[in-house]
Amino acid sequence: SLSCPVGIADDTEGSDFIFPAIIDRNPVMIAISSSSESPALTRYLRNQLDSLLPSRIPQLAQFVSSLRKSIRSRIDNSQKRQRLWRALMSSAMPNLVLAGKIEQAKQVSDEVIQNDSENKDLQGEVFLVGAGPGDPELLTLKAVRLIQQADVVFYDRLVSPAILEYCSAKAEMHYVGKAMSDHAVPQEGINQLLVDHAKLGKTVLRLKGGDPFIFGRGGEEIEQLAEENIPFQVVPGITAASGCSSYSGIPLTHRDYAQSVRFVTGHLKDGTANLPWNELIHPQQTLVIYMGLTGIRHISQELIKHGMSADTPIALIEKGTQPEQKVYTSTLNDISNIIANNKISAPTLTIIGNVVKLHDKLNWQK
Numbered sequence: 073s074l075s076c077p078v079g080i081a082d083d084t085e086g087s088d089f090i091f092p093a094i095i096d097r098n099p100v101m102i103a104i105s106s107s108s109e110s111p112a113l114t115r116y117l118r119n120q121l122d123s124l125l126p127s128r129i130p131q132l133a134q135f136v137s138s139l140r141k142s143i144r145s146r147i148d149n150s151q152k153r154q155r156l157w158r159a160l161m162s163s164a165m166p167n168l169v170l171a172g173k174i175e176q177a178k179q180v181s182d183e184v185i186q187n188d189s190e191n192k193d194l195q196g197e198v199f200l201v202g203a204g205p206g207d208p209e210l211l212t213l214k215a216v217r218l219i220q221q222a223d224v225v226f227y228d229r230l231v232s233p234a235i236l237e238y239c240s241a242k243a244e245m246h247y248v249g250k251a252m253s254d255h256a257v258p259q260e261g262i263n264q265l266l267v268d269h270a271k272l273g274k275t276v277l278r279l280k281g282g283d284p285f286i287f288g289r290g291g292e293e294i295e296q297l298a299e300e301n302i303p304f305q306v307v308p309g310i311t312a313a314s315g316c317s318s319y320s321g322i323p324l325t326h327r328d329y330a331q332s333v334r335f336v337t338g339h340l341k342d343g344t345a346n347l348p349w350n351e352l353i354h355p356q357q358t359l360v361i362y363m364g365l366t367g368i369r370h371i372s373q374e375l376i377k378h379g380m381s382a383d384t385p386i387a388l389i390e391k392g393t394q395p396e397q398k399v400y401t402s403t404l405n406d407i408s409n410i411i412a413n414n415k416i417s418a419p420t421l422t423i424i425g426n427v428v429k430l431h432d433k434l435n436w437q438k
């Protein structure tokens with residue numbers, strides 16, 4: 073009997089080993105296998121990845137490996153080392169090495185190491201990151217990078233599960249609310265949680281739907297961090313208005329219909345929205361209403377009362393950019409019927425103005 077391992081093409085069962093397609097950037101090696109399902113697919117993926125990966129990875133590996141030795145001998149706390157590595161890898165160093173600028177890369181990493189050693193207390197950092205309206209491909213590259221680095225994550229109802237998948241499997245995940253009437257954690261509580269975790273030396277991710285600085289209270293959440301000198305970064309996200317506009321084929325401005333656009337919140341206090349109605353009825357202006365589904369009837373009536381034409385087009389975009397996205401179009405006068413006759417659920421964004429007429433022609437997400 074044979075005692076040597078065999079590999080048979082197209083026969084995983086009969087084989088002791090397989091030949092994966094490989095990408096070789098010594099010492100980095102990537103192997104891809106489709107478990108013999110399709111060598112053509114493995115080759116395709118190999119070529120895709122190969123073209124994405126910089127060719128100077130070997131130089132980067134060498135650079136990082138020599139740094140590693142000196143860092144290991146200087147810092148024995150592993151959490152501190154991890155934090156320093158995060159700082160190094162998100163500095164300009166990797167790109168400089170990949171561009172062949174080794175001297176500059178050394179300078180940059182020396183500076184990062186120097187800064188780190190001056191900052192002796194184990195202080196964490198908070199990333200306030202916009203997760204966009206739902207489609208994970210609308211995340212920025214920076215958002216993805218910071219999401220992957222977090223030790224602790226605080227996320228909202230509006231952040232889609234597909235986006236949470238990008239968090240590290242080791243990250244501690246906390247849901248902090250909020251549907252309009254059900255505040256899982258009150259606002260002051262969230263602000264404090266961010267502060268407390270950063271003080272423990274953690275890398276804290278505050279993930280918010282859309283853009284954190286548009287109707288998201290993102291500003292409030294970092295005020296306390298600023299007061300307590302805790303370092304933070306803010307990453308913009310695609311706001312619901314942009315996402316819903318693109319994915320419904322309703323441009324927010326258009327030379328024929330609107331030269332300006334206005335974002336307002338339709339959040340109701342005491343059953344009424346207190347909005348500057350006269351400013352909202354300008355012709356050639358698109359209105360985008362956030363948080364307004366329950367108030368949309370009231371808002372349409374007020375707009376008509378203040379002089380906006382009753383047949384002004386209006387669109388409701390439900391779960392914009394998500395696989396379940398639905399777009400309802402109507403007029404100010406008839407929108408109540410649409411809401412009464414359909415089960416429309418949050419989140420929903422409202423667009424009012426003549427640009428809505430373009431939906432029929434430009435809707436590419438059928």
Ligand code: SAH
Nearest residue numbers: 205282283288311312362363392419420421
């Ligand atoms: N910071 C967020 C907005 C928070 S307010 C942003 O920039 O998008 C929450 C409101 O945003 C919701 O009530 C809804 O009106 C709107 N919204 C958020 N995501 C949405 C989505 N995927 N589809 C439709 N509307 C959305």
